[in-house]
Each structure stands twice: as structure tokens, then as C-alpha cells.
Amino acid sequence: MTAIPGPRALAPRLDQLAAAVRARSALVPRIGIVLGSGLGRLGERIEDPVAIPYAELPGWPAPTAQGHAGRLILGRLDGIPVACLQGRFHCYEGHDVLTVVEPALLLGRLGAPEILLTNAAGGVDPTFTAGTLMLITDHLNLTGRSPLLGPNDDAVGPRFLDLTAAWDRDLAERLRVAARSEGIPLAEGTYAGLLGPTYETPAEVRMLRTLGAHAVGMSTVLEAIAARWAGMRVCGISLVTNPGAGISPTPLSHAEVIAAADAAGPRLEAVVRAFLRELPAP
Numbered sequence: 001m002t003a004i005p006g007p008r009a010l011a012p013r014l015d016q017l018a019a020a021v022r023a024r025s026a027l028v029p030r031i032g033i034v035l036g037s038g039l040g041r042l043g044e045r046i047e048d049p050v051a052i053p054y055a056e057l058p059g060w061p062a063p064t065a066q067g068h069a070g071r072l073i074l075g076r077l078d079g080i081p082v083a084c085l086q087g088r089f090h091c092y093e094g095h096d097v098l099t100v101v102e103p104a105l106l107l108g109r110l111g112a113p114e115i116l117l118t119n120a121a122g123g124v125d126p127t128f129t130a131g132t133l134m135l136i137t138d139h140l141n142l143t144g145r146s147p148l149l150g151p152n153d154d155a156v157g158p159r160f161l162d163l164t165a166a167w168d169r170d171l172a173e174r175l176r177v178a179a180r181s182e183g184i185p186l187a188e189g190t191y192a193g194l195l196g197p198t199y200e201t202p203a204e205v206r207m208l209r210t211l212g213a214h215a216v217g218m219s220t221v222l223e224a225i226a227a228r229w230a231g232m233r234v235c236g237i238s239l240v241t242n243p244g245a246g247i248s249p250t251p252l253s254h255a256e257v258i259a260a261a262d263a264a265g266p267r268l269e270a271v272v273r274a275f276l277r278e279l280p281a282p
């Protein structure tokens with residue numbers, strides 16, 4: 001059996017990645033933002049952008065998921081310095097778990113004390129329709145993976161990480177206030193992260209509801225764990241692109257997911273921008 005590299009392997013990788021970014025931009029982000037499937041357009045709004053395709057960063061593959069541009073963009077959004085990941089790596093693409101979490105950790109290494117994770121998700125709560133925005137208040141990690149397996153790097157984070165407040169309550173409240181100020185409804189709930197790449201069976205969606213999930217997707221939870229481990233404060237919003245399998249009688253398709261994300265994207269963008277404008281100094 002091969003040894004698991006573990007989070008200790010991340011520190012030199014992050015140094016190498018940060019150096020590559022610093023060769024192109026000195027910007028220190030106030031917050032890191034991860035844009036999920038179909039949500040990348042917020043990245044186009046960044047002023048004075050320095051955009052770095054993932055394939056130009058050492059060791060990063062080009063993303064394969066459709067709807068993911070695959071760029072790190074540094075610049076300002078409404079005057080706030082941000083580092084934005086337009087697209088992410090997923091385990092279902094065949095990437096190991098450390099590759100999946102490196103981008104989120106890199107944002108922290110560049111100086112972002114906070115991270116906002118967004119994703120496209122299926123609705124498990126039967127009241128959620130396509131286009132529902134859901135504040136993530138907690139998660140279920142059902143991927144069967146953890147980025148923290150293997151030798152720990154105590155200089156970065158603890159061996160046994162407390163996840164009681166994985167999803168930061170103060171940032172969550174700020175997102176609620178931002179949505180309210182824009183007149184945009186914001187549901188809340190627990191995001192279940194699964195490995196994918198299949199969508200769920202109707203029985204799995206019923207199981208997830210029994211487990212207390214409100215939305216389901218194939219990302220986010222591993223990044224949230226890694227970012228918390230590295231001491232970042234984490235918040236997030238799911239854009240529900242479809243009722244989960246079996247709730248809607250029609251089959252699910254990636255095209256439907258992308259179309260719904262495109263349609264609701266401007267509302268998510270408005271919430272995020274209102275949130276950024278009111279962020280206090282770190």
C-alpha cells in the first residue's frame with residue numbers, strides 16, 4: 001500500500017504556487033472567492049484583472065468540467081481586493097484530494113483570511129426550485145475522502161480539527177444582510193457533498209433528506225475542511241439548479257444545470273457584491 005502524502009505535503013506546494021502567482025501580481029486579497037459551475041461570470045467583473053490559467057500554475061491540470069473556465073483572477077471587485085477561482089478541480093475528474101483543495105489553500109497563502117465558496121447544487125429540500133439561492137450553514141462530507149488524511153503539518157493546522165463552526169456565523173449573517181439589502185431571497189441549509197460524477201438516485205435524495213441535507217453537489221466540502229484547517233473563515237452559497245432526482249420527474253442533465261446557473265447567476269452576483277461592499281477591514 002502506498003503512503004498517503006497528507007496535508008504536510010501541501011506547504012511546499014503552496015509556497016511554489018504562491019511564488020508563481022507573485023511573479024505576476026502583488027495583490028493581497030481581502031477575500032478569496034471560488035466560483036462554481038456556470039457561476040464564473042462574476043470573474044468578468046473584476047477590475048484591473050490579472051488572470052492566470054490554471055495550466056500556467058505549477059502542477060495544476062486544466063479543468064475538464066464544462067462550465068468551468070479554469071483561471072485564477074486577482075483584482076478588485078467594487079474596490080475590494082479579491083482573488084477569484086473561476087472553476088475548480090473535483091475528485092470525480094480523477095484528481096487526488098490534495099489537488100482539489102490546493103486552490104482554496106492558495107487563496108489563503110496569498111493573504112485572504114476568508115473564503116466564499118459557491119457551487120451549483122441539486123435541491124434536496126422539496127421546497128427548493130431551480131434558481132433558489134441557499135446560504136450554506138453546515139455540510140455533510142459524504143465523499144468518503146478527507147484532505148487531512150496522512151501526516152499533519154502542525155505549523156498550518158491541527159491534527160484533530162474542530163468543525164463545530166466550520167461555516168462562519170458572522171460571515172453567514174453578513175450574507176443574509178447583503179441578500180436582504182438587495183431584496184433577494186436567500187434560503188439556508190446543509191450542503192451534502194458527494195463524490196459524483198453521477199447525479200443521485202431518487203433513493204439517495206430521500207436518504208439525504210433523512211440525513212438533514214437541503215442541497216447536494218459534488219464539490220465544496222473538502223475545500224471547506226482544508227480552508228478551516230488552515231485557519232481561514234469559510235462561508236458559501238449554493239445555487240440550486242434543479243430539484244434533486246426523484247423530486248422532479250424529469251431526468252437531470254448538465255445542460256439544465258448550466259442553464260439554470262446562468263439564469264440565476266446575476267442574483268448570486270448581486271448578493272456577493274453587496275456582501276463585499278460591506279466587508280469590514282480584516
Ligand code: HPA
Pocket residue numbers: 120121122123199200216217218241242243244245252257
Ligand atoms: N446533484 C448533484 N450535483 C448537482 C446537482 C444534483 O442534482 N445539480 C447540480 N449539481
